[in-house]
Amino acid sequence: MEDSNKNHFEALVDEHSPALYAQIRSMVLNHEDANDVLQNTWLKAWHAQSGFRGEAAAATWLYRIAYNEALQHLRKQKVKRVFLLTNASAERVDGSLSTADPGKILERAIEGLSVQQRAVFGMRYFNDMPIKDVAQALRLAEGTIKAVYHKAVKKIEDYIKKNPN
């Protein structure tokens, strides 16, 4: 029983890790943080398996956990920043950022979004999630998700237009 449960969980980790990573990364913005949050997401999911009632798809349930974990991580970071008086933008200065790299331009554009916009954009753009599922995962109305996504895309498009190279 325990083994079959573990095998099933392992399959879930295999299947959903890349999509969850993209969602988390678009929220927390760097790899180290995304890695921590993703690991915590899977541990929470494992220990909360009994709480999963199967009303929603497993993916939606996982996205919900990931979203909450990422939010918690961002809150902790904010508190840390207040106490250490460090500047978020200074932390993000990365020598490897090349403006000619289209992927990096998109990453920079995502940085300019709000946390909610980043979450919605991450789910919809990188993981092609239907609006309905995004709404279910974030517990928001479908209309709200559409509006948030539209604003996010508009902001990113504007950023890319202004910084073509």
Place this chain on the structure above:
Amino acid sequence: MKEFEHLKGKKTKVFNDLPKGYFKALKQEVMEKIDQPLEEENPLRRKRLLMAAAALVILMLGIGAALIYFIEPSQPQYADKHSEAPLPNEETLVSQGNGTPINTLMETDHVSKSGADTLSWDDIATEDLLRYLLENDDNNF
């Protein structure tokens, strides 16, 4: 979709700083960690945090009480300020429309200087009251 014009082809190029074999390593790490029991919160740490919070609240209350007790009000009280104001003399009083001076009842006779703000029945002479009632038809009872 027009909105995606600038986003086309960027999806696969983003977040490309992942170490090689990252997801495989992640799976291994996660599967190892799920076998370990959940880290329980240290009760001693929780106790310390609660004590620190309580101390902070007590300190804030102490500072508040000290501020209230030691700092004297910088502004004089309203009543004190007004009791010191001089009463107007007859010359400065403006006359009413019909030429009757405003101080017909000679307020200065009945209103003491210190009690200028509080006029009681005892301050009004009986004859003044009677004169007022006789002069006003509306009070014909």
